[in-house]
Amino acid sequence: MAYHFDFLPVLQNTDLLLRGALFTLELTAIGTVLGVALGIVGAIVRAWKIQPFSAIFGVYVELIRNTPFLVQLFFIFFGLPSLGVQISEWQAAVLAMVVNLGAYSTEIIRAGIQAIPRGQLEAAAALAMNRFEAFRYVVLIPALGKVWPALSSQIIIVMLGSAVCSQIATEELSFFANFIQSRNFRAFETYIITTLIYLCMALLIRQLLAWIGRRYISRKG
Amino acid sequence: MDFTLWDVVRNLLTGLQWTLALSLVAFIGGGLIGLAVMTARISEKALPRRLARVYIELFQGTPLLMQLFLVFFGVALIGFDISPWVAAALALTLFTSAYLAEIWRGCVESIANGQWEASASLALTPFEQLRYVILPQALRIAVAPTVGFSVQVVKGTAVTSIIGFTELTKTGSMLANATFQPFMVYGFVALGYFLLCYPLSLSARYLERRLHASA
Numbered sequence: 001m002a003y004h005f006d007f008l009p010v011l012q013n014t015d016l017l018l019r020g021a022l023f024t025l026e027l028t029a030i031g032t033v034l035g036v037a038l039g040i041v042g043a044i045v046r047a048w049k050i051q052p053f054s055a056i057f058g059v060y061v062e063l064i065r066n067t068p069f070l071v072q073l074f075f076i077f078f079g080l081p082s083l084g085v086q087i088s089e090w091q092a093a094v095l096a097m098v099v100n101l102g103a104y105s106t107e108i109i110r111a112g113i114q115a116i117p118r119g120q121l122e123a124a125a126a127l128a129m130n131r132f133e134a135f136r137y138v139v140l141i142p143a144l145g146k147v148w149p150a151l152s153s154q155i156i157i158v159m160l161g162s163a164v165c166s167q168i169a170t171e172e173l174s175f176f177a178n179f180i181q182s183r184n185f186r187a188f189e190t191y192i193i194t195t196l197i198y199l200c201m202a203l204l205i206r207q208l209l210a211w212i213g214r215r216y217i218s219r220k221g
Numbered sequence: 222m223d224f225t226l227w228d229v230v231r232n233l234l235t236g237l238q239w240t241l242a243l244s245l246v247a248f249i250g251g252g253l254i255g256l257a258v259m260t261a262r263i264s265e266k267a268l269p270r271r272l273a274r275v276y277i278e279l280f281q282g283t284p285l286l287m288q289l290f291l292v293f294f295g296v297a298l299i300g301f302d303i304s305p306w307v308a309a310a311l312a313l314t315l316f317t318s319a320y321l322a323e324i325w326r327g328c329v330e331s332i333a334n335g336q337w338e339a340s341a342s343l344a345l346t347p348f349e350q351l352r353y354v355i356l357p358q359a360l361r362i363a364v365a366p367t368v369g370f371s372v373q374v375v376k377g378t379a380v381t382s383i384i385g386f387t388e389l390t391k392t393g394s395m396l397a398n399a400t401f402q403p404f405m406v407y408g409f410v411a412l413g414y415f416l417l418c419y420p421l422s423l424s425a426r427y428l429e430r431r432l433h434a435s436a
Binding site for chain 1: 279282283284285286288291295298299372376377378379380382383390393394397402403404407408410411414415418419422
């Protein structure tokens with residue numbers, strides 16, 4: 001009855017766990033950059049009601065936010081090939097993360113853009129900024145500054161959510177956890193260690209994003 | 222064996238019922254535990270407050286999939302044989318409780334401090350203050366974000382397919398393998414979740430707007 005915990009068989013596979021953790025971070029990095037870029041485009045289109053793209057993004061946002069990430073992943077990985085699009089496991093994982101984060105960040109960044117008073121743009125014009133400068137310094141960066149905490153939380157949610165990508169055999173952290181526990185039969189110990197690694201990664205990303213926010217987003221200038 | 226379109230839809234509807242049942246169990250159970258965690262989180266004593274914070278951090282900082290695995294394999298270690306259904310319900314309940322506790326804490330803390338002081342001056346015990354003065358007011362603020370979070374609970378149930386609980390996504394995977402029509406089947410699966418979640422999203426937005434209009 002008494003169960004003896006034995007973490008040694010898990011720790012012997014530290015290299016695999018680190019490889020998986022690294023790949024999860026890579027997927028998250030690519031997914032975040034592309035997803036937030038998509039979100040910025042979507043937010044502009046939504047905030048300024050540029051038709052027909054505003055309507056398209058509206059439908060996209062609702063579809064993604066009201067369906068599970070796992071189903072989106074399966075739809076992309078198993079569904080797209082039947083339309084003739086061949087896609088590898090990690091590409092499907094990144095695509096699903098981008099599509100998912102893109103929808104959430106569209107809504108988050110849109111809220112930030114809409115919180116910028118209209119007069120600010122007029123003030124920028126009065127200072128002889130051109131449209132690009134005005135957009136960059138007066139709309140985009142202040143808008144991102146306002147919603148940076150919400151955006152950071154969403155990025156972490158996407159990173160944690162990527163654990164289900166093991167189901168399409170993307171070789172990220174939970175994939176190696178499944179692999180290790182299937183060989184050493186120490187499921188509980190393996191998942192405890194893996195869960196702690198995820199927790200550390202979440203804390204790490206939170207710190208990193210807070211630093212990026214302080215350094216590049218909400219600086220005075 | 223051939224599957225007609227109706228066979229696919231019929232089976233998915235059965236899966237949908239389990240998704241719905243699991244969501245309800247997790248939401249109600251999570252609400253009850255969440256209330257307790259929230260009470261600990263705003264406690265004046267340091268120990269319960271700190272424990273509640275760690276509890277919330279742990280569930281919000283780790284993947285739901287890992288929580289599921291830990292419950293599934295962990296309960297088995299204690300010596301109980303656990304079915305995927307029980308493991309799924311337990312893990313999702315704990316997951317939901319952590320998020321609801323944090324959402325509700327925000328609502329309770331948004332109630333002006335004077336309300337606590339006023340009810341304390343009426344000789345109400347701390348519990349009575351919370352129960353009769355603070356919570357009724359916080360409830361009004363809490364409705365919209367709580368309904369909004371219920372969408373996350375419904376979507377979270379999809380992950381339980383991985384430990385073998387036959388809800389909507391698992392049914393979809395089995396049908397996709399049997400029919401070789403993943404595009405159509407997962408399309409229907411997504412539609413099923415959308416039909417559950419979209420009304421919740423809409424009502425959350427409506428409630429939020431109504432609250433702001435009257436506040």
